[in-house]
Amino acid sequence: MTAQIELQNVDKHYGTFHALKNIDLAIDKGSFVALVGPSGCGKSTLLRSIAGLESISSGTLKIAGETMNGVPPRKRDVAMVFQSYALYPHMTVERNLSYSLRLKGMSRADAKKKAEEVAKTTGLSELLHRFPRQLSGGQRQRVAMGRAIIRNPKAFLFDEPLSNLDASLRVQMRKEIRSLHDRLGATSVYVTHDQIEAMTMADYVVVMRNGVIEQRGRPLELYDFPANKFVAGFIGSPAMNFIASSIDASGTRLIFDEYSGESIALEQRLEPNRKVIAGIRPEFLRVASEAEANFHIEVGTVESTGSATYISSQDQMVTVVQSERTELKPNDRVGLKVDSARIHLFDAKTEARIVTDAG
Ligand SMILES: Nc1ncnc2c1ncn2[C@@H]1O[C@H](COP(=O)(O)OP(=O)(O)OP(=O)(O)O)[C@@H](O)[C@H]1O
Numbered sequence: 001m002t003a004q005i006e007l008q009n010v011d012k013h014y015g016t017f018h019a020l021k022n023i024d025l026a027i028d029k030g031s032f033v034a035l036v037g038p039s040g041c042g043k044s045t046l047l048r049s050i051a052g053l054e055s056i057s058s059g060t061l062k063i064a065g066e067t068m069n070g071v072p073p074r075k076r077d078v079a080m081v082f083q084s085y086a087l088y089p090h091m092t093v094e095r096n097l098s099y100s101l102r103l104k105g106m107s108r109a110d111a112k113k114k115a116e117e118v119a120k121t122t123g124l125s126e127l128l129h130r131f132p133r134q135l136s137g138g139q140r141q142r143v144a145m146g147r148a149i150i151r152n153p154k155a156f157l158f159d160e161p162l163s164n165l166d167a168s169l170r171v172q173m174r175k176e177i178r179s180l181h182d183r184l185g186a187t188s189v190y191v192t193h194d195q196i197e198a199m200t201m202a203d204y205v206v207v208m209r210n211g212v213i214e215q216r217g218r219p220l221e222l223y224d225f226p227a228n229k230f231v232a233g234f235i236g237s238p239a240m241n242f243i244a245s246s247i248d249a250s251g252t253r254l255i256f257d258e259y260s261g262e263s264i265a266l267e268q269r270l271e272p273n274r275k276v277i278a279g280i281r282p283e284f285l286r287v288a289s290e291a292e293a294n295f296h297i298e299v300g301t302v303e304s305t306g307s308a309t310y311i312s313s314q315d316q317m318v319t320v321v322q323s324e325r326t327e328l329k330p331n332d333r334v335g336l337k338v339d340s341a342r343i344h345l346f347d348a349k350t351e352a353r354i355v356t357d358a359g
Pocket of ligand 1: 017
């Protein structure tokens with residue numbers, strides 16, 4: 001597989017601020033890659049650097065094998081799609097779509113024909129004569145997509161394109177974007193702070209923090225084998241529970257230090273007395289009888305969405321999510337069980353994953 005976009009040792013400084021730190025990333029032709037991370041981690045800077053809207057301070061950026069450092073945006077042959085749509089308000093949908101072709105000197109008739117083709121692909125055929133103000137948010141987003149598609153670019157670069165839309169439209173549009181990507185055989189880089197969007201749309205997810213790539217992998221790889229506590233807490237919703245813990249003197253039991261020293265047998269022997277952080281996803285904890293419980297919490301809140309019930313501890317450190325409803329109330333003391341194979345262990349100091357035989 002050839003890399004369509006390649007970044008080698010890329011750094012970006014804004015004055016004294018180091019926004020991208022030694023980024024190495026290869027994006028295969030035809031793949032859909034999501035960049036995620038908390039606000040300010042550098043994902044937009046990375047995307048804008050690929051587009052050429054930001055210059056990189058050092059390193060190499062290649063698109064389709066050609067070095068792009070210093071090449072202006074319009075010569076990079078990539079198309080950006082923004083959340084703000086950036087449509088021309090005084091032009092119809094058809095004109096918005098065909099504008100870039102007209103700029104390149106295509107005849108009015110040919111550009112119109114192209115616009116009609118793209119409108120078909122994006123479900124805009126009935127709306128070609130409308131102005132942007134006469135469209136819904138989702139329809140405007142489709143025009144923005146259509147404008148990118150009509151240019152037949154080497155890659156699509158999306159900067160939080162759905163964040164202006166309401167929840168149900170977002171779900172629909174993310175399916176549409178992914179299916180367009182597949183039909184066009186496109187290469188897409190998609191910035192979002194919404195990890196569900198990243199997990200459901202992308203072939204590969206790149207998790208960033210403070211200008212650094214913390215981990216990249218297939219969505220479920222990140223979920224099953226997070227490289228560190230940060231990634232573990234970022235991927236998955238509700239977020240993973242973290243419990244300060246230690247390995248006992250024999251190296252065979254995990255002691256939940258924060259929960260009265262209650263403990264659970266480990267799958268395999270680990271370094272005795274090591275301080276660790278136990279990571280347990282809310283969906284892998286369950287309310288259990290006294291005989292089965294591994295540790296106990298005092299219930300703080302019980303919330304139900306109908307399909308799921310969230311039970312959180314008073315100290316807010318532990319959340320359980322279950323599909324069954326519950327009679328539990330605040331202040332109840334309840335036992336929780338976890339399958340030890342489902343526990344992620346991180347070093348208490350470095351917060352890196354402690355690799356066991358299971359992964
Ligand atoms: N022109 C600029 N001058 C100085 N600092 C900047 C500039 N643009 C961005 N930064 C800083 O670089 C860091 C990364 O910004 P960036 O926009 O890439 O973050 P992000 O991950 O996309 O965040 P968000 O989700 O909030 O958009 C931030 O700390 C930001 O303040």
